[in-house]
Amino acid sequence: MKILENVIANKNLLFTDASTGVSTPVGTLYRSLGLNPVEKGLIFLYNDNQVPSIEVLLNFYGTAHAIAVLGQKLHPEFKERLEAEYRPKYIFDPSRDEVQGYSLKEFSETVKIFAKEDYQPEVTIHPDIKILLSTSGTTGVPKLVKLSDENLYQNAVSILQYMPILESDVVPLNVPINFVYGFSIFTTNCMRAGRIVCTDKDIMQKAFWDEMEAYGYSTLGGVPYLYENLNRIGFFRKDSRSLRYMTHTGGVINAELRKTIFNYCLEFEKQFFAQYGQTEAGGRMAYLTTDGLLEEETSIGTPVHGGSFQIDPETDELLFLHSSISGGYANKLEDLSTYEQPQVLHTGDTGRRGQNGLYYITGRIKRIMKLFGIRLNLDEVEFILKNELEGNTVVCLNGNDKKIIVLYDNINIDPQTITATIKSKLRINPQYVRTEHIESFPLSPNGKINYPLLQNLQHENI
Numbered sequence: 001m002k003i004l005e006n007v008i009a010n011k012n013l014l015f016t017d018a019s020t021g022v023s024t025p026v027g028t029l030y031r032s033l034g035l036n037p038v039e040k041g042l043i044f045l046y047n048d049n050q051v052p053s054i055e056v057l058l059n060f061y062g063t064a065h066a067i068a069v070l071g072q073k074l075h076p077e078f079k080e081r082l083e084a085e086y087r088p089k090y091i092f093d094p095s096r097d098e099v100q101g102y103s104l105k106e107f108s109e110t111v112k113i114f115a116k117e118d119y120q121p122e123v124t125i126h127p128d129i130k131i132l133l134s135t136s137g138t139t140g141v142p143k144l145v146k147l148s149d150e151n152l153y154q155n156a157v158s159i160l161q162y163m164p165i166l167e168s169d170v171v172p173l174n175v176p177i178n179f180v181y182g183f184s185i186f187t188t189n190c191m192r193a194g195r196i197v198c199t200d201k202d203i204m205q206k207a208f209w210d211e212m213e214a215y216g217y218s219t220l221g222g223v224p225y226l227y228e229n230l231n232r233i234g235f236f237r238k239d240s241r242s243l244r245y246m247t248h249t250g251g252v253i254n255a256e257l258r259k260t261i262f263n264y265c266l267e268f269e270k271q272f273f274a275q276y277g278q279t280e281a282g283g284r285m286a287y288l289t290t291d292g293l294l295e296e297e298t299s300i301g302t303p304v305h306g307g308s309f310q311i312d313p314e315t316d317e318l319l320f321l322h323s324s325i326s327g328g329y330a331n332k333l334e335d336l337s338t339y340e341q342p343q344v345l346h347t348g349d350t351g352r353r354g355q356n357g358l359y360y361i362t363g364r365i366k367r368i369m370k371l372f373g374i375r376l377n378l379d380e381v382e383f384i385l386k387n388e389l390e391g392n393t394v395v396c397l398n399g400n401d402k403k404i405i406v407l408y409d410n411i412n413i414d415p416q417t418i419t420a421t422i423k424s425k426l427r428i429n430p431q432y433v434r435t436e437h438i439e440s441f442p443l444s445p446n447g448k449i450n451y452p453l454l455q456n457l458q459h460e461n462i
Contacts, residue, residue: 001130002153004030004061007190012167017051018199018211024051026190030058033107040064041089042125042336043113044082046072048094049173049182051198052110056092057177065089066125066336068132068144069178071445082142086333089119126339128327133180135279144330145180145279146339155282155324156187158304162287164245164271169193169218172211174203179446181249184283185221193218204229216242223250223447224257228393231257236264245271249284250448252361252379254386255297262293276300276361280345282324285309286359297383298360300351309359310344311351317365318351319344350377369398371432376404381422388421389413395441395449397458399434405458407438 007013013026032055043065047053053072060067068088070079072095083091083099091099091114098104102114130149134142171189173196175182189196197215201208203226211217220243222230227248230236246261253261253274265272272293277284286309288301303309307322327339350362363377378396381404385394392413397405406418415435422428442450 001061001149003149003156003187003191004058006153006156007058007187010191010193012194013190014195015051015054016195016197016215018172018197018201018215021214023195026058029055030062033059033111035059035063037063040125041119041121042066042068042086042333043090043092044068044070044086044088046070046074046079046091046093046095047176047178048072048200049176049198050200052094053092053177054173054186054196054198055108055111056113060090061130064127066129066132069183070134070142071176071178073445078142085331086336087116087122089116089121090114091116123334123337125336126327128339129336131183132330133178133183133279146327146330146336147282148327148339148341151282151324151326151341152183152187154306154322155184155284155304156191158306158322158324159184159188159284160192161305162289163188163247163273165189165192166218166244167192167194169244170195170197170215170242171219172197172199172208172215172217174199174201174208175221176446180279180283181221181223181277181446184277185247189219212240212242218242218244219246221247221249224248224253225251225393225441225443225449226447227253227257227261228391231260231391236260239268243270245273247273247275249275249277250446252297252383254383254391256387256391258293258297260391262290265290265293274301278320278345278347280326281320281322282326285320285322285347288358292358295356295358296360297387298362299354299358300361301358303359309351309353311353315365316350316352316362318347318349318359318361320347321345369401369404371401371404371428376426378404381406381426384425385418385421388425389417393441393449394418395451395454397451397455399458402432404428404433406433406435407441407454408435409438409440411437413437 014023016023099114105115128148129146131147132144171193177183177186272290274288275284276286286300310319325345327341363379367378381396392410395407399405418435419430419433444450
């Protein structure tokens with residue numbers, strides 16, 4: 001197990017409970033549960049980024065089990081449906097007192113795990129499957145991505161080629177590890193950093209900043225919406241002394257905000273890494289350094305070490321090649337018997353390669369609408385509006401190919417500015433644009449704006 005071997009090799013690594021300040025060395029934590037290393041099966045780990053979740057993950061990673069890392073806040077109905085479909089041998093879920101058909105077994109003073117009564121293996125899980133993560137686009141019961149230890153290790157090594165992690169770094173787990181971005185933050189920092197602070201606090205909570213002051217966080221990570229909110233509260237106007245670098249993934253940061261972040265990094269000597277990745281690639285696929293923030297906002301930079309991009313000549317789809325590409329999807333227990341790794345990952349994004357060698361995302365294949373026969377990229381419309389509106393958040397949706405629907409959450413925005421911008425930039429008559437103020441944008445569990453939910457709500461209103 002290359003990931004675990006490299007984590008253990010970082011002998012000075014500590015895991016700290018943010019709420020109590022109690023720290024545990026990695027050498028103690030990874031083998032605290034007394035598990036049989038050759039025991040096989042499937043465990044559902046409902047994660048909350050707290051020390052017990054990390055303890056269970058590290059302990060089971062050192063066994064022959066496959067580990068499905070899921071969100072502890074997943075809807076109870078979804079949990080029941082997943083468990084009925086996969087019938088795991090073990091379930092770790094501190095949010096529940098009982099699970100039908102399972103007995104609660106005490107593995108340590110802090111860790112209790114549900115064990116399936118009269119467990120009998122129904123399928124032979126493919127030995128390459130180590131971690132199962134849900135895709136970031138999941139809106140209902142998750143489709144699980146089958147990742148091997150080798151997938152995760154190769155991606156971690158690629159990230160470590162450019163990420164400036166130091167042995168003295170203190171890293172908050174502010175991004176849930178049940179999402180591939182959070183998982184890659186976890187693995188890379190466990191391999192090289194000095195302290196992992198396990199916290200369930202959100203960056204927009206005061207308690208998080210109290211923890212940052214107390215522990216001296218070296219880095220922060222988040223999706224574009226988080227950085228837009230940080231900009232709103234004036235984060236980039238003053239220094240955070242312990243902070244050395246920030247990371248981002250999950251979508252494009254608009255040009256105005258990129259300039260703000262660039263100036264912040266320049267003034268206070270920080271670094272910023274804009275990244276592009278997907279669960280199916282085991283984490284990151286491309287990155288852009290601080291200087292690259294002054295590029296066009298759609299730039300994702302260059303492929304990670306060992307990877308490469310191709311552009312499909314017919315569809316303009318961005319294709320990715322790397323040894324970190326996963327072994328397919330699982331929708332049911334029987335799917336865990338196979339692991340088939342393709343040579344090329346179809347990202348679902350359209351893109352282009354610039355003369356400067358950088359790659360640019362031009363949209364999503366599914367985010368294309370036809371307005372009276374004219375092909376229109378809704379992501380590009382958002383880019384234009386955000387830049388015109390000084391970085392304010394807007395969401396563009398498809399109104400049955402008859403209207404562009406533009407949602408905004410800042411009450412001070414004049415909707416006529418939106419329609420006027422679309423008219424002047426895209427030559428689209430305002431009668432084909434519908435604007436609507438929304439109190440706040442619904443977020444998916446990984447912190448991104450929940451586009452599928454918004455689109456479904458709009459369909460109901462059309």
